Amino acid sequence: MNLFEAQSGEFKGRHIGPTEADSTHMLRTIGENSLEDLVGKTVPAAIRMQHELNLPNAMSEYEYLQHIKEVSLKNKTFKNYIGQGYYDNITPSVILRNIFENPGWYTQYTPYQAEIAQGRLESLLNFQTMVSDLTALPIANASLLDEATAAAEAMTMFFNALNKDHDHISRPKFFVDNDTFPQTKDVIITRAVPVGIEVVFGDYKQAQFDETYFGALVQYPNDKGSVEDYRSFIDNAHKVGAYVVMTTDLLALTLLTPPGELGADAACGVAQRFGVPLGFGGPHAAFFAVKDEFKRSIPGRIIGVSIDAQGNRALRMALQTREQHIKREKATSNICTAQALLANMAAMYAVYHGPDGLKNIAQRVALLTQTLANELQEEGYELVSEYFFDTITIRTSDAKSLIAKAAERQINFRFIDNNHIGISLDETTTPNDLLDILLVLDKENENDVAAFSINHEDVLSAIPSALTRTSDFLTHPVFNAHHSETQMMRYIKMLENKDLSLNTSMISLGSCTMKLNAASEMIPLSWSHWAKMHPFAPADQTKGYQQIVDELSAYLCEITAFDACSLQPNSGAQGEYAGLLTIREYHESRGEGHRDVMLIPISAHGTNPASAVMAGMKVVVVKALENGYIDVADLKAKAEQHAANLSGIMITYPSTYGVYEETVKEITDIVHQHGGQVYMDGANMNAQVGLTAPGLIGADVCHLNLHKTFAIPHGGGGPGMGPICVKKHLAKFLPGHVEDTQNTVGEWNGTEKHAVSAAPFGSASILLISYAYIRMLGANGLKAATEYAILNANYMRARLEKHYDILYTNHNGQCAHEFIVDLRPFKKSAEIEAEDIAKRLIDFGFHAPTMSFPVPGTIMIEPTESEDKAELDRFCDALIAIREEIKAIEEGTADKKENALKNAPHTQFAVISSEWSKPYSREAAAFPLPYVKENKFWPSVARVNNTFGDRNLICTCEPIESYMEEQV
Structure with a gap:
């Protein structure tokens, strides 16, 4: 290989963990002569690919970053007023750098091991509190995928609540107001048809309910931007026993009467405008809040407050028995992935700005919109709505020409139909932007639109008094204590330090493939030509994204x-x-x-x-x-x-x-x-x-x-x-x-x-x-990644099979990229459960593998190709040491009830306490192997009490301040 080929293929060596020398040693441990021999004995010959993948040659990281910059410039970052649930915003730099661009936050796993996830659990609890406060509904989840699917989840939740027998659907109808975002209606139809739901579209003012309806949906503010009073509509639905969900906007709810106070049973939407980039459609965190009666049927994850083994406050994912992992075909939702990273960003946006800051942002947006509306009416335009927050729809006889004229000034309005255009303002809009809009919409086409003034003391007459919010929100100290960048940076870091991520150690979760997320893969996401693109922008402005979509689709095929x-x-x-x-x-x-x-x-x-x-x-x-x-x-x-x-x-x-x-x-x-x-x-x-x-x-x-x-x-x-x-x-x-x-x-x-x-x-x-x-990686690198995933798994299997029973290997004794370790015998021999071993691994600085799936009482280990031999050895050493601890219990030299496994994980507070009555040493508790001393990760809480948390459900920031520094 010449030097130039070496440079192009450098990423393969950065991504794949084992070196050539490591591989030789690992193969010797397995009992194979070469990687080719191992793969040949692992993957059946009948299904082996007989050709190399037809993919472009591998690029170096430097070459790739140059390439992706060139592609990004094919996107045109126009000023977008398209709205429709997607808004430009300002991501505070402290959040951008310390969360969005920080592997300590983006490489975490789902917080199933609560003891090493207290940081993100607290942030997600903040998210739930933010949503609950703004919607005035008591139960919120820790985010869904997007607004449209959240609305569909609400429909399904209502349907299941009132149609227990799906073989005989007595209430099949779901009403959807015409002025709902088109993409939401689109997804609702998709979800409704397979399960027998009849979607009825209409004007909410004319809706007639009877006992065949199980629910309804209205948007607030609606698709045209109008702020409507839905109180009587909700009352009419309730009279026949139907439920109502409102899709809504969190920023608008700082000024508008919230859905819970209007009588809605659920509210949902997307938190994207709380500091999350547009990104051509995502990822964004959807929010979902409900009345208390739906707490056991709300889809997705709920973060709840519990206690740990020492009686201290501890957070966890609550009511997991609702989820598809347990209920399978009886589950009411299939949700597995949430948008946790983006929910954390949105929550931190609320923490950073606080209630007053959010309200100020909302008032600026509303005042600019009201000013624009007044100027356009003076210009002779007719508005569709009397009341609005950030969006106005104007009637015109030449919508297409106005859209084209705006594009010439690098502005995007929303084309609704030939007679209507929509204009949605956002946090980034300035008075100068209003002037640009007015220049485009100048009917006399004289380009001499007079300057206008914005009086910040103006009353927001576009918000109807009957729907003006009077209730407080975000009163908890966490939303009122971190408004300087120094405070915010330290708060984010404090939470990060409580969590084990891939920048701490290997996360070997079977079926979850927690591999390297390379920095060069991540860096472009923050670039404006990728981050600021609206998903409904005209095609001639999104050619960079089109190229990625086309090429990636071809590669995946x-x-x-x-x-x-x-x-x-x-x-x-x-x-x-x-x-x-x-x-x-x-x-x-x-x-x-x-x-x-x-x-x-x-x-x-x-x-x-x-x-x-x-x-x-x-x-x-x-x-x-x-x-x-x-x-x-x-x-x-x-x-x-x-x-x-x-x-x-x-x-x-x-x-x-x-x-x-x-x-x-x-x-x-x-x-x-x-x-x-x-x-x-x-x-x-x-x-x-x-x-x-x-x-x-x-x-x-x-x-x-x-x-x-x-x-x-x-x-x-x-x-x-x-x-x-x-x-x-x-x-x-x-x-x-x-x-x-x-x-x-x-x-x-x-x-x-x-x-x-x-x-x-x-x-x-x-x-x-x-x-x-x-x-x-290119074709060769992709293949090598698979081969090394197989090598790493079989190396760990070979090391561990001398100490544990390995379930399921092929006729050659090999596993694929993951394997299952049977822990069930220890329940009988030492009263040790799989959970005890999972928690003890925390003391060694590791996240537990996948527990009790697909076989109860087991762990499933998947190292991926990105882990090097030294890390694999550290993990194997930890499990082997744990096996010795179990052996001590089996042989009676360690107590069956009071031992390092049953008491795991051990917190720093417990270990340094002046009282230590355990029959094993503090060193054995906290530093069970020498390598742990070099890079000790301390769990912030002891073992969490799951039962207590479900029996005493609290899923918003509780009204105590003992764990949170009060604002002075």
Whole structure:
């Protein structure tokens, strides 16, 4: 290799952890001579790819950053007044640098291990408090994906509440006001049809309710910007027992009477304008708040207050028994990924500005909008609405020419129809911007619009007195104590220090693929030409994004051996749902809409059966054999039994048990022979890329977790992206979008196809991360990443199998990219549970692997290719040391009740306390191996009491100040 080739391929060496010398040693431990031999004994020959991926040559990091800068400049950053739920804003620099650009925040995992996640849990609790206060509803979750899907979740929640028997739907109707954002209506239709909901569109003023309605939705302010009083409408819905959700705007609610005070049962929307960049549609954190009666059916995650083993306040994810992981096909939602990173940004925006700061921002926006409205009315324009917050809609006879005239001045208005345009102002709007707008809309075309003055003492007459907010909000000390940058920086750092992230140590969660999120992949996301793009901007302004969309789609099709791709689903579970809808619609197009039975292996992730039910399918469970493989005999029998109605099968490959099943082609053939389609869950795609592919295995559709295999960071529980790739016969059934201005989703899509997400390309800005990952690794690097993921997993397996029982390997004794360690014997021998080992790992400085999935009482370990041998050894050493501690209990030299595992994790406070009555030393508690002393990570709380938190549910900042410095 010459020096120039070496430079181009440098990222491979930066991304993959083991060196050549490490690899030789690791292979010797496994008992293999070469990486090729190991892969040959791991991946069945029948499914091996016989050609190299046809992808561009690898770029160096320097070359890539130059390239992506050039592509970004193909986007035109016009001044956007399009609105429609997406607004430019100012991300405070202290938040941009310390959260958005900080791996201590963006590489965290979902906070299932609460003891090492207290920082982001507190921030998410702040988010919930912010939402609850602003909406005046008592229960809020820790964010959803976007406004449109949040609205659909509200519809589904109401539907399930009043239609317990889905075989006999007594209340099928859901009313949606005409003046709701088009993309929200689009997604609602998508969600409604499969489960038998009848959506009724109309004017809320004319709505007539009866007992066939289960719910209704209105927007506040509405699609045209109008502020409407919905009190009587809500009362009428309640009279027949129906529920009402209001989609709304958090900034507007600092000035408007909140939904809870108007009588709404739920409120939702998106917190994007609280400091989160536009990013061509995402990622943004949706909010969702409900009355208390819905606390056990609200979708998504709830952060709750509990106590730890020492009685101290501790936070955790509450009421997890509601979630799809436990309820499976009985779950009311399939949500797995939230938008935690973006929720944290929005929460910090509220913390930084406080209630007065937020209200000042809102008043500035409202006053500018009111001033613009007055000037336009003097100019002779007629407004559609008497009352408004930040958006006005004007009547005109030449909308298209005004849009074109605005574009000449690098301004985007919203084109509604030939007779109406919309103008939405935001936090970034200035008086000079108003002058530019007026110049465009000057009817005399004399370009001599007189200067105007804004009187900051003016009464906001555009906000009706009957809907002016009088209640307080954000009164908790956390929103009133951190308004200087020094205070804010230290608060963010204090929370960060409580959390274990990838910049601390390996996070070896099986099925979650917590690999390196390289800085060069992340840096461009902050650049204005990517961050400031509106998702509904005209296509001629978004050519940079179009190039990324087109090229990334082609790369993903090449990697999966499929023919078409949709990048719209903005989470893995959304990808599952979108993939199942393509299968459903394919069958319907062939006159076989009765095919509604979906076969799902018992080992499948909980989102699989939940997604199938949401897509209107019936779940039939397929058994597994003792070795973890799908029971082919049981599959065949059930495929034959349901042949007339078989829709398909959902499989994960390699299997959820961490093995490449040699029977996989037989499985896909059986399903096809009986008229079904094969859906592949892409959770384990990191063990396929470059070696095999879903299309080669026999799948018809596969979703890809870009936040796993393709390097998008987990962000403390989100964002994620779950695009789907499909075979050609399914391509025309991919999602469409009502606002598809880009025309880049493929020749098969028509506007009649409905959306699964609010924006045409989901959380578009983070597609750049996966694009970078592919461009900097190239075909050889991608294949090597898969090979080293297999090497790292088998090395750990080889080290640990001398001390633990390893479940499920193939006939050569190898695992795939992950493996399962059986901890069940220790319950009998030492009264030690899997949870005890998970918590003890914290004392060694590690996040626990995936617990009790897919097998209760086990842990599933996935090291990924990014971890080096030294880190793998540290983790193995920790588990081996824990095994010795268990042995001491088994042999009676350590107490069964009072031991280091049962008391784990050990906090700094407990270890330095003057009282220490444990039968083991402080050193054994806190520094169980020498390496821990070099880089000790202290959990901020002891083991959290989950039961207490559910029995005493508190999910907003409680009215105590003992843990928070009071504002002086």
